[in-house]
Amino acid sequence: MKFAVLVFPGSNCDIDMLKAVEDVVQQPVDYVWYTSTDLSEYDAILVPGGFSYGDYLRCGAMAQLAPVMQEVRKAAEAGKFVLGVCNGFQILTEAGLLPGALIRNDSLKFRCHQVGLRVENAGTAFTNDYEQGEVVTIPIAHGEGNFFCDEETLASLNKNNQIVFRYAGDNPNGSLDNIAGICNEKGNVVGMMPHPERAVSELLGSADGARMFTSVLNAWRERNGAASIR
Template sequence: MNVAVLVFPGSNCDIDCYKAVEHTIRQPVEYVWHQATDLSKFDLILVPGGFSYGDYLRCGAIARFSPVMEEVRKAAEAGKYVLGICNGFQILLESGLLPGAMRRNNSLKFKCAPTTLEVANNDTAFTRDYAAGEKIQIPIAHGEGNYYCDDETLARLEANRQIVFRYSGENPNGSVADIAGITNERGNVLGMMPHPERAVDTLLGSSDGKRMFTSVLTAWRGTAHGAATAGR
């Protein structure tokens, strides 16, 4: 499985994502600069956290116009896997690849701490190695993670089981319905504010993020391309 880690001016979790792939699934992984215009070789695209373009205007509002995002859209439409983490989630929202928007944390403060999540849907390519309702420890680090959508969109997310992670116990940012991560309707694009790439080894305080990467690898191996590659 070929993995791309996108890099925008201001990205600062790209190395974390790269190392997480190396540590958890040991698949070919490359950094891809935001001006790239071809992602056809990649099976999984990671849109990392950080402060793309300094978070000017709104988080992700400028990055969405980078040439690579048109290729991300094409990849998503082709059914490839896309995982946006923190600022990456914000970019996916700004790009229209996921519904809703981000607001500032209700405390108006940057929050950086371990967080308990509930796996609200384990029937996705990103969560199949978790149990339904399982509580996992994944850290957050954001100032604008207050996910918002209108009632109609929320009802649609609920009906389609697109809410994948919810904050359990304390909601650190005020997000509607305690939402921490959602997918698109097809289920191949996931955006989440917590950082699974920072929770892939007990030395980091938690290894609960590791199963997100193993889940995607298992899902990819179940596809026709993955099965053909594994059989070589």
């Protein structure tokens, strides 16, 4: 399985994401610059956190216009696996690959600490190695992680089982319905504010994020008729 980690001007979690792939699933992984116009060789595309284009206009608003994002749209439509974390989640919503928007934390403060997450959908490409309803610990680091959408969209997310993670216990940003992560209807595109790539070893305070990476490798292996790593 081959992974791409996108790099935009202002990305700062790209190294963490690449190292997580190398350390957890030990699969080929490349940095892919935002000007790239070909992602055909990759099976999974990871959109990392950071401050793409300095978060000017809105978080992710400029990054979603980068040439590589047209290729991300094609990959998502083709059923390839796409994960957006923090700023990556913001980019995916701005690009229309996921519904809703991420707005300022209700505290108007940057929040950076561990949070509890409840797994609401263990059937996506990135969560199949978790148990339904399991509570895991993964850190956040954001100032604009407050998920918002209209009532119709929220009803659709609930109906289609597109809410992947909810904050368990304290809601750190005022996110609607405690939403921390969502997916598209097919479950191959996932966006979340917490950083699983920063929770792949107990030395980092938690290893709960590692299963995001083993999950997608399992999904790819099952799709291609290979043995999973469960």
